[in-house]
Amino acid sequence: DVKVTQSSRYLVKRTGEKVFLECVQDMDHENMFWYRQDPGLGLRLIYFSYDVKMKEKGDIPEGYSVSREKKERFSLILESASTNQTSMYLCASSKTGDIQYFGAGTRLSVL
Amino acid sequence: QQQVKQSPQSLIVQKGGISIINCAYENTAFDYFPWYQQFPGKGPALLIAIRPDVSEKKEGRFTISFNKSAKQFSLHIMDSQPGDSATYFCAASNQGGKLIFGQGTELSVKP
Numbered sequence: 001d002v003k004v005t006q007s008s009r010y011l012v013k014r015t016g017e018k019v020f021l022e023c024v025q026d027m028d029h030e031n032m033f034w035y036r037q038d039p040g041l042g043l044r045l046i047y048f049s050y051d052v053k054m055k056e057k058g059d060i061p062e063g064y065s066v067s068r069e070k071k072e073r074f075s076l077i078l079e080s081a082s083t084n085q086t087s088m089y090l091c092a093s094s095k096t097g098d099i100q101y102f103g104a105g106t107r108l109s110v111l
Numbered sequence: 112q113q114q115v116k117q118s119p120q121s122l123i124v125q126k127g128g129i130s131i132i133n134c135a136y137e138n139t140a141f142d143y144f145p146w147y148q149q150f151p152g153k154g155p156a157l158l159i160a161i162r163p164d165v166s167e168k169k170e171g172r173f174t175i176s177f178n179k180s181a182k183q184f185s186l187h188i189m190d191s192q193p194g195d196s197a198t199y200f201c202a203a204s205n206q207g208g209k210l211i212f213g214q215g216t217e218l219s220v221k222p
Contacts, residue, residue, distance in 0.1 A: 102154030
């Protein structure tokens with residue numbers, strides 16, 4: 001069974017804090033993705049990575065950065081959290097051209 | 112041109128009824144159309160997918176209907192059950208590239 005694990009289910013942070021969201025997959029997948037999910041907007045791609053140390057911007061990268069130092073781990077970084085980044089964050093992984101498997105999500109509140 | 116538009120935003124169906132969710136796309140290069148199902152507190156999981164060389168795909172009570180000329184596809188859930196209550200997302204991609212998700216439909220099946 002493919003497992004995508006997100007380190008936190010819930011996070012509460014203050015405006016201006018640096019926030020790290022961690023994601024680990026155990027299936028040796030090349031591709032990893034970070035999405036945010038907001039009601040009425042669906043899933044929007046923030047960043048994705050096709051290989052270690054490689055990253056590409058998605059549709060809404062502003063205010064975010066990512067790090068992929070190891071194949072199994074993909075981190076999303078909010079350099080200076082803002083209230084409009086309050087959202088559900090979903091990590092996914094896949095083999096190239098194959099199904100994306102999602103983690104359970106991290107619900108982030110920025111106060 | 113990269114958008115996928117999904118409707119309705121929410122849907123209430125009686126147990127045993129048919130649930131129908133529709134999606135429309137603009138990019139004719141899309142060649143893979145999956146549907147994801149998301150239960151509360153969980154990440155989305157692949158439910159069923161279709162490629163444009165067929166007009167219909169059925170898996171149990173779930174059917175995708177695909178209309179290439181109209182650039183539309185839909186999910187039909189026959190004999191809907193309370194356990195089908197979830198949020199459903201359609202998506203599209205081009206040659207194994209990134210998925211573009213619809214806005215999501217919150218389905219509630221009443222007993």
